[in-house]
Amino acid sequence: MGSNDFASLPYIGDSVLRKEDERFLTGAGQYTDDIDLSNLAQAVFLRSPHAHANIRSIDTTAAKAAPGVLAVFTGEDVAADKIGGLPCGWLITSTNGEPMKEPAHPILAVGKARHVGDQVAMVIAKTAEQAKNAAELIEVDYEPLAAVADVRDAQKEGAPAVHDEAPDNHCFKWVIGDKDAVDAAFEQAAHVTQLDLINNRLIPNAMEPRAAIGCYSRASDEYTLYVANQNPHVERLLLTAFVMGLPEHKVRVIAPDVGGGFGSKIYLYAEDVCVTWAAKKLNRNIKWTAERTESFVSDAHGRDHVTHAELAMDKDGKFLAFRVHTDANLGAYLSTFSSAVPTILYATLLAGQYTTPQVYVEVDSWFTNTVPVDAYRGAGRPEATYLLERIVTRAGWEMGLSQDEIRRRNFITEFPYQTPVALQYDTGDYNQCLDKAMELGEVAGFEDRRKATEAKGWLRGIGYSSYIEACGLAPSNIAGALGARAGLFECGEVRVHPTGSVTVFTGSHSHGQGHETTFAQVVAARLGIPVENVDIVHGDTGRVPFGMGTYGSRSISVGGAAIMRAIDKVEAKAKKIAAHLLEASDADIEFANGEFSVKGTDKKIPFAEIALTAYVPHNYPLETLEPGLNETAFYDPTNFTFPAGTYICEVEVSPLTGEVKIDRFTAVDDFGTIINPMIVEGQVHGGLVQGIGQALLENCVYDRETAQLLTGSFMDYAMPRADDFPEFRIGHVCTPCTTNPLGTKGCGEAGAIGSPPAVINAVLDALAPLGVKDLDMPASPHRVWEVIQNARA
Ligand code: MCN
Known part of the structure; x- marks a missing residue:
């Protein structure tokens, strides 16, 4: 079944209410601490x-x-x-x-x-x-x-060594791209935009x-x-x-x-x-x-990069080459997946949505006396997007091009597209996402709104971010070619019971994403049975055959695909049973809407009857078919999925106090086929809140001399709250993924990946009349006030 056929099935695209919510909302959830x-x-x-x-x-x-x-x-x-x-x-x-x-x-x-x-x-x-x-x-x-806390201090001559085995605190270097080709392209450049930035350390707070x-x-x-x-x-x-x-x-x-969990x-x-x-x-x-x-x-922390980047352009603002050096803080120990975060999940995304022919990235990673750093929602991809979308925006300003124009001139428009940093994007429509975001965000009215804001003594700015991410971790072949020691497939078992109801055992894990509902929608759609007749089991090595778990927005695209493959096997066996019962050949049996029929006739038999026959084999070809209807499949994707989108943020900033208010935030994403729009919208909201939280509020601060954690509680570490946000404007574009049978692209991290640069670009746009050119996250009132004072001085 192709992904287009799949998208037209019942339940696909329906906002089915979450099956799991009754137990969560009535206090019947069983968390580890509840186990008696x-x-x-x-x-x-x-x-x-x-x-x-x-x-x-x-x-x-x-x-x-x-x-x-x-x-x-x-x-x-x-x-x-x-x-x-x-x-x-x-x-x-x-x-x-x-x-x-x-x-x-x-x-x-x-x-x-x-x-x-x-x-x-x-x-x-x-x-x-x-x-x-x-x-x-x-x-x-x-x-x-x-002790040493800051990644810049860790590499200084004479810095305290965290481990005897790494006297200079250096853990590994990772390089991707053609350095000579990049250097040659810089020689030809009409303009080079430079940027130094810090991607601030975050503390996950599930x-x-x-x-x-x-x-x-x-x-x-x-x-x-x-x-x-x-x-x-x-x-x-x-x-x-x-x-x-x-x-x-x-x-x-x-x-x-x-x-x-959010990765932690x-x-x-x-x-x-x-x-x-x-x-x-x-x-x-x-x-x-x-x-x-x-x-x-x-708990393992997230982010913590210090980066210098340069973008070479021709006279028309067409990108020629991108050169990046990043120092990644690993903390005191090498956490399990931490070496993949600033490498495979970061450097390979630095082509972004753009046709930049040459990209060269060097990553050095360092030990410090801080909590280990590892994956946190987005893991590497927010850092890549933040860097790229900050420098692209600055390039637009320096070249006198509008924020949409600098992007349009460089967008990839033909697919599949091979980037210079290993990835091949299968589908996307970046112009459509940008157009839709500008329309939903009513960008045409921005200048009027700016005047209205200025009339009350505040400043208004608009910021763009066109992100792309690689989800569906991780095709073994690609991961292996990039130096990973293991690829990440997924497993699903589909157990059809004699009455035709189904229990699915998946190696994915749901810790808030609603798999019990969306996975059940996939199974119900594919088998043509009511969604109530499908239960999803996860999170238990004693019940689920095997699994690689959940991270990297992989569950529906990899875990869901494994289930689809198991259903293919169920269907193939069920067709044989149907052929026997309907006295036809296997090749003449068709399966649609929960019924098996003989091609060109009105002879048919419902799914539940096949299930019963499989388990109560009184009229059954036992010599050629085993009883039972229970299949397991493993699925190793051939490629990542590539969700992408454009986010536009508008902020108001007080020039007196440095306070930043988000006035509107528009997110247009391409997640391919959407299984459950309500759940996807919830995922986008959650991601946006985390990303905007990083941009405005959240910051893990260590004392640079003593490496004591200064933000060790919610008194000092500011978590975002509902009243920090406007109503989000959400839109979708759909270019189905071609490398999984569902056509889905992951949605679980997009909001956290795309939003931070949109916010900071908007704040910088607002502050431009005051001469402010740079700002690191989080744009807290104190920090914004400080950059305003520095610009004035
Ligand atoms: N979905 C859909 N249509 C699509 C894509 C996804 O209906 N085209 C649905 C899926 O079926 C699933 C949900 O949206 O119910 C998220 O799917 P997916 O993008 O596959 O992501 P995962 O399920 O693999 O979730 C992981 C992702 C990550 S990496 C982090 S971090 C994160 C996130 O999801 N952590 C979360 N969202 C979270 N949400 C909650 N509540 N809690 C977390 O810890």
Whole structure:
């Protein structure tokens, strides 16, 4: 079935209400912390208050004697049991010939603490209160060391070394593009636009903090780990093969309802290993639930790039070449996927929507005494878009071209399109997205609105961002060619029950995206059965055959495609059963609207009857067909999907206080075929809020001297709230993806990717009359006021 045929099926494009919402809205959700187990003990982690310190000794005597305490463990206890460190650098290798530095990441610190929040000891007690009180009795003799937090400081001569294995703090270099060709193009340029910028570090704040419960059964010698996680099978693989040295079948990982992840829950964290290991040691179920302030110093952070870029153009503003150098802050340890973020997911996107013939990107990554940095909604692609759309906008200003004109002159218009940085875009219509965004955003009336704003003593600006992202992670062939150590397929099992209802087991994981509804729509559409007759199971290695989980807006395009492939197998077998029952040949059987019919006749049989026949084989060709109707398929995409769009933001800025108000925000996206418009709109809203949050409010700040986290709570880390936003104007363009059977492109990260440059470009546009030329995120009132004062001075 082609993607166009698929798009015309019932349920596809319908805003079916979310099946999962009744349980969420009535408090019936089962999050990890809700799991009610007997024989339960609570774990609490003692964390380093120092950014960098030798641990001379740890005295746990008083803590062990405290009321309710069952055990206190340190790094030495863990090492004595041969529990390894966390896996690092799973996804990329250096491209300069030198191996990537992969220093150990112990699950409890041994000898040294390398960031504020590094876990130093685990206390297990009957209650969390008792464990907390006991943790305060642990005496750690620290020898504080000089520390480094900023990626620019980490590379200075004589900077404190975070790891002995990387004395200059350098972890890896990654390069893509043809340097000589780029240099030659710059020689020919009529104009070069330059930009230095910082992509600010963010702290993910999922509504549900991380949590884990380790369980062990002496009867079966099996472990169960309940964990707030986005990819249980990968968690199990890393836990067993890389850390604990256990056979995989001895561990079951269950990620039940998960209250948001945004990338921060795709890794195996130290706490997950600790509670699993301790469960066997104490023969108890061991629970840990993070407190909010603890999450600030223990969940992987996002972004944190410092970049210099240059864009070469001819006299008409046509892009000739783009040259980029980025320093990426990795934090204190190499987190599992962190090496893929500033490389495969960043550098390869720097052609954007443009025909720039040559692009050359160099990325250097560095260790610092900060929380490890890894994927956070968009992961690499927001950083690429922010850079590209800031410099394209500046180029337009410098060339005297309007923001839409500089883009139109350079848009790719023919597909498929091979970029100079590895990716091949299959479909898109960038002009249509731009036109539609300008229309929806009523750009024609902007100058009138600007005058009205100026009349009240404020300034108004408009900013554009035309983003593209690579979603549907990750085709094994392409990922492998780019240096990744593993590609990322997906698995789906379609179990048709005798009554014709269906349970689907998917390796994707839903932690807010509504898969129980949209995946059910896909199955119901494809099999011609009511959506109520389809249940989706995910998040349990004991029930789902295998899975690579959810990130990189991959679920519908890769997980959904695996399910489609399993349904193809179901259909093929069902046709054989139908052919037998209808006394026709297999080739003459057609399947549509939930019925099998014989071509050119009125002989037909409904899907449910086939299902019953498969399980109650009284009239069944048992010699040629097995009973049952249950198929599994694995799907490895041949390409990424390439959602793209244009966002336009209008802001009002107070020249007196630096306050920025978003007056209107228009987002036009191309997600290919849309399964559920309501859910997609929700995804766009959520992404926009995160992206605009980065642009205006959110900022993770470390003290540059001491590497202490200065924004360690919601008192100092500003999360966006509903009243920070206007009603969003949302529009869609549809060019179906050609490399998956649904025609879908991912939508889960677009808002966070496209919005930050639109906001900052708008603020800069507003401030242009005051002579302000540059501004880093977040555009907080203080920072905007400061750039205004600097420009005036
Ligand atoms: N969808 C659709 N039509 C399309 C594309 C998607 O109807 N053309 C639907 C899908 O079926 C799914 C939802 O939209 O129900 C998102 O799909 P997709 O784009 O495939 O993204 P994933 O399901 O893989 O979700 C991951 C993505 C990422 S990477 C982050 S980060 C993120 C996000 O989704 N984290 C989220 N959205 C989130 N939403 C919530 N509530 N919580 C998070 O942690």
